[in-house]
Amino acid sequence: MLTQIDLDFRIGHHATGLGLAISTDEKLVYQSHSLMIDQLSIRLQVHLPCKILFEVVGRHEHDTVIDHQGCILKDKFIEFSKLSLDGFPIETWTIPSSHLHFSGDPTVSNKNFWSRNGQAQLVLDEPDPLLWILNHPTVLGVA
Amino acid sequence: MILEPALPFEINHNWNRTRSVYTKIISQYQQGFFANTTQSLPDYHAVGADLGQYGRLSISNDLTQGTEWYIWSGEFLEMTLPFAQPLKQQIQQAGLKFCNFAYFQHQTSIKQHVDKKAPEEQNDPSDPQANQCNLNFVISCDDHDSKSYWQDHDDTHVYPSHAGQAWLLDSSRPHWVDNSGLREIFQIRFHDNYHTVHKYFQNQPISFTC
Numbered sequence: 001m002l003t004q005i006d007l008d009f010r011i012g013h014h015a016t017g018l019g020l021a022i023s024t025d026e027k028l029v030y031q032s033h034s035l036m037i038d039q040l041s042i043r044l045q046v047h048l049p050c051k052i053l054f055e056v057v058g059r060h061e062h063d064t065v066i067d068h069q070g071c072i073l074k075d076k077f078i079e080f081s082k083l084s085l086d087g088f089p090i091e092t093w094t095i096p097s098s099h100l101h102f103s104g105d106p107t108v109s110n111k112n113f114w115s116r117n118g119q120a121q122l123v124l125d126e127p128d129p130l131l132w133i134l135n136h137p138t139v140l141g142v143a
Numbered sequence: 144m145i146l147e148p149a150l151p152f153e154i155n156h157n158w159n160r161t162r163s164v165y166t167k168i169i170s171q172y173q174q175g176f177f178a179n180t181t182q183s184l185p186d187y188h189a190v191g192a193d194l195g196q197y198g199r200l201s202i203s204n205d206l207t208q209g210t211e212w213y214i215w216s217g218e219f220l221e222m223t224l225p226f227a228q229p230l231k232q233q234i235q236q237a238g239l240k241f242c243n244f245a246y247f248q249h250q251t252s253i254k255q256h257v258d259k260k261a262p263e264e265q266n267d268p269s270d271p272q273a274n275q276c277n278l279n280f281v282i283s284c285d286d287h288d289s290k291s292y293w294q295d296h297d298d299t300h301v302y303p304s305h306a307g308q309a310w311l312l313d314s315s316r317p318h319w320v321d322n323s324g325l326r327e328i329f330q331i332r333f334h335d336n337y338h339t340v341h342k343y344f345q346n347q348p349i350s351f352t353c
Contacts, residue, residue: 086222088196088222128160128163128164130164130219130222130223131164131167134164135167
């Protein structure tokens, strides 16, 4: 089913170099080599079921700037903050790990906060977005 | 007995998506995912399950021979109906008091009853259930002899359940359905009296193809 997908991101940036590429079923639909904005919103028209792949690149260890007490002063990250399916909003933290997984840092439990290079995958494995929502109690907001 | 004429109301739509989401919502309700169930109003013959942003289920079994009758309404239902927004807009622009869209299936007859308004919806102290009526669009009906009735003082109105046709009933009056087999209805609920809504639809044919 053709579905309108809205992806919202919060971007942490303080210098050039943080990049993001988004592919749906192996077709590149968005690419930036240097995100220098606070918010990024992307709208896609996609046939479900599909897999959406996010690739974070250009992030280096020294991009986290800390003071002498270890507090983070500046950082580079991408936070996948909201997903909307046909206008129906879903907070990404409610998406189960089986359907949103980030490979970049196994120690980070927050699957939608990407502060390392790596790939995240969102699996929309139903032909109908409404059935995908209903099939996941956490997305549904009842678990 | 007064044979109620069908309204000039036509919707050409593939209802499969509505059916599959309805079935899934009922399945999730039966598995206990939607626990926020409210008790029925006195004589309401139903309990309500608040599905939050997924809508509302009204569940009755004492009107349908012990089988559960689920009436689904709300935003998720409207997302499966491409004509919902323009139809709602048309109704509201005409000055009619739109209550909601609903979708339901049932397999049995429905016993005589009067629809109950919530206390906050009642606007006539002498007749708390006044000023409401339902447009029932028959999506499908296995029983070719299925008939719906409503009683208006001394007269009984009757209409058949022919797929693709719509009838208006005064839900503030006693009404019931004789039926055996799957019957599937798209319903528009109004908080206007029967005559106001009937006059509007007689003069304003509606047709949606999507």
